[in-house]
Amino acid sequence: MCESNVYILKNGREELVLEGVDVLENQEGQVKLVSMFGEEEKIKARVKNLSLVDHKIILEPV
Amino acid sequence: MCESNVYILKNGREELVLEGVDVLENQEGQVKLVSMFGEEEKIKARVKNLSLVDHKIILEPV
Numbered sequence: 001m002c003e004s005n006v007y008i009l010k011n012g013r014e015e016l017v018l019e020g021v022d023v024l025e026n027q028e029g030q031v032k033l034v035s036m037f038g039e040e041e042k043i044k045a046r047v048k049n050l051s052l053v054d055h056k057i058i059l060e061p062v
Numbered sequence: 063m064c065e066s067n068v069y070i071l072k073n074g075r076e077e078l079v080l081e082g083v084d085v086l087e088n089q090e091g092q093v094k095l096v097s098m099f100g101e102e103e104k105i106k107a108r109v110k111n112l113s114l115v116d117h118k119i120i121l122e123p124v
Contacts, residue, residue: 002064002114025111036115047109049087052064053098 003036004055008045014058017043021057029062065098066117070107076120079105083119091124 006021007014018041023034026046033041045059068083069076080103085096088108095103107121 002066002117004064004114022115023111023113024109026109047086047088049085050112051085052066052114053084055064 002052002055004050004052004057006033006041006057006059008043008059008061009048010061017041017059024057031059064114064117066112066114066119068095068103068119068121070105070121070123071110072123079103079121086119093121 003020003022005019006017008017018033018035020036021033022036025032030042030044045061048058048060050057065082065084067081068079070079080095080097082098083095084098087094092104092106108124110120110122112119
């Protein structure tokens with residue numbers, strides 16, 4: 001179970017976008033997330049960093 | 063153990079960059095990778111997609 005929670009950095013704070021994310025795709029100016037529950041989310045952002053040991057992916061707005 | 067192997071897409075083929083990656087940081091025009099073995103790698107690329115269930119992160123050159 002290696003899913004990660006995805007957060008977006010806003011004003012220095014991490015806001016949860018989607019939990020249990022399995023798949024992330026970088027698309028034109030946005031990121032598409034798909035969770036282990038089949039939920040999808042698209043957000044205007046890019047990957048800032050990720051720490052798999054912490055199950056955490058941080059996005060930043062574009 | 064949720065580390066992933068990181069590949070870069072070159073001419074439609076996936077070339078292995080670093081195995082067992084725990085941490086990825088998107089820096090100015092490059093990506094810094096740190097593996098569970100303490101190895102570090104910097105590469106001029108950005109995240110294209112990732113599939114955590116497959117333990118796979120794909121980069122593309124910038």
